[in-house]
Amino acid sequence: MKLNSRLEGNILILAPQGRIDHASADAFSAALLPHLAECKSDGTALVLDFAGIEYISSVGLRALMLAARQVKAQNGHIAIAALTPVVKEVFEISRFNLVYKVFDSVDEAVKGLS
Amino acid sequence: MSLSVVNLAAELSIRADARELRRASAWLKRTCLEHSVPLEEISRIELCLNEALANIITHNGTNALLLPISLHLDICTNQIPKAVTLIVSDSGAAFDPLAAPLKPRPKTLAEAEPGGLGLLMIQNLADNVSYQYSDGRNQLTFSVYWKEDK
Numbered sequence: 001m002k003l004n005s006r007l008e009g010n011i012l013i014l015a016p017q018g019r020i021d022h023a024s025a026d027a028f029s030a031a032l033l034p035h036l037a038e039c040k041s042d043g044t045a046l047v048l049d050f051a052g053i054e055y056i057s058s059v060g061l062r063a064l065m066l067a068a069r070q071v072k073a074q075n076g077h078i079a080i081a082a083l084t085p086v087v088k089e090v091f092e093i094s095r096f097n098l099v100y101k102v103f104d105s106v107d108e109a110v111k112g113l114s
Numbered sequence: 115m116s117l118s119v120v121n122l123a124a125e126l127s128i129r130a131d132a133r134e135l136r137r138a139s140a141w142l143k144r145t146c147l148e149h150s151v152p153l154e155e156i157s158r159i160e161l162c163l164n165e166a167l168a169n170i171i172t173h174n175g176t177n178a179l180l181l182p183i184s185l186h187l188d189i190c191t192n193q194i195p196k197a198v199t200l201i202v203s204d205s206g207a208a209f210d211p212l213a214a215p216l217k218p219r220p221k222t223l224a225e226a227e228p229g230g231l232g233l234l235m236i237q238n239l240a241d242n243v244s245y246q247y248s249d250g251r252n253q254l255t256f257s258v259y260w261k262e263d264k
Contacts, residue, residue: 021139022132022168055157057164058231065226072223086157093238095219099226 001027003035011110012044017052020060029063036067039076046071047109051082056090068100077101081109122149122189127182128167130204135167138185142200149189151198155258158239159198162256165232166202174206174252181205184251195259202254208247211236211254 001024004015014035020028039046048064064080071078079101083091091097103109126141128134139160146156163185170178186201216237217230237243240256247253 021164022135055160057161057168058235059168061231062228065223065228068223085154086161089239090161090235093235094231095221096226098221099223 001031003031005035007044008110009114010044011047011113012038013047013049013106013110015049015052019055020053020063021055021057022059025057025059025063028060029066032063032067036070036074039071039078040074041076043074043076045077045113046079047103047106047113048078048080049082049106050080050084050087051106053087054084056087058094061090061094061096064096065099077113079103079109079113081106120188121191122187124187124189126185126187128185130171130179130181130183132168132171134183135164138163138167141185142187145187146189146198149191151189151191151196152260155198155260158258159200159256162236162240162258163200163202165235166254166256169211169232170202170204170206170252174204174209178204178206195261197257197259199255199257202256203251205251209252210245210247212243212245 001016006013012035016028018024035046038044068078081103082105083102091102101112103112124145126138128138142160142163143156167183170183184203188199190197211233214233216234217227220226236256241259242257244255245253
């Protein structure tokens with residue numbers, strides 16, 4: 001899965017597109033992996049821009065949970081921004097809106113992590 | 115929902131393979147769109163379908179993988195509330211997902227667990243869920259309802 005990326009100061013914004021389901025969750029995790037390694041206390045913080053994610057199933061949530069755990073173990077910071085309505089509902093049902101730092105927009109996430 | 119007038123009944127058979135999930139999703143979305151099911155309801159039932167199929171493929175044992183999974187879709191729009199109902203049938207070991215205890219939802223990352231989210235999603239996204247085991251097959255039925263044209 002291709003992750004469009006841009007750097008704002010010390011914060012790397014990654015923008016996956018499409019669906020994170022059984023067919024794509026492994027590719028999403030693999031694409032995220034090198035960025036997670038840099039997401040540590042003295043490295044870059046990560047914002048996942050989910051404006052282009054139209055769908056996420058529980059296997060996608062699992063990938064996000066494992067990513068968050070890795071970042072936490074490295075004392076880094078990660079957040080998710082701009083959830084689409086369907087994805088937002090999935091986050092609320094699963095309470096991933098409590099597990100992750102979730103922001104309405106990328107700008108707010110950048111401010112929140114700065 | 116005691117009396118339902120089914121406008122459309124459609125069926126699809128898929129292999130019990132994760133690579134078939136998107137084909138099933140595409141069939142469900144296309145059929146629902148053709149019958150003016152609102153996007154929000156399509157998303158809800160599609161998520162339920164994906165979670166149900168993922169659970170079958172991952173947890174229902176070897177027998178579940180031997181025979182095709184059957185999908186039966188009913189769309190009822192000549193009634194209030196309107197309804198989409200999907201029956202997912204598999205040949206795996208008998209397993210009533212509704213009898214399984216739901217894991218508590220996490221409040222923190224430390225409490226989050228990788229499993230159990232599929233059932234949680236189905237029970238929260240569907241307006242009605244039921245299960246039966248007959249003729250050697252699990253049958254999980256879930257419906258979403260809506261009242262108005264959107």
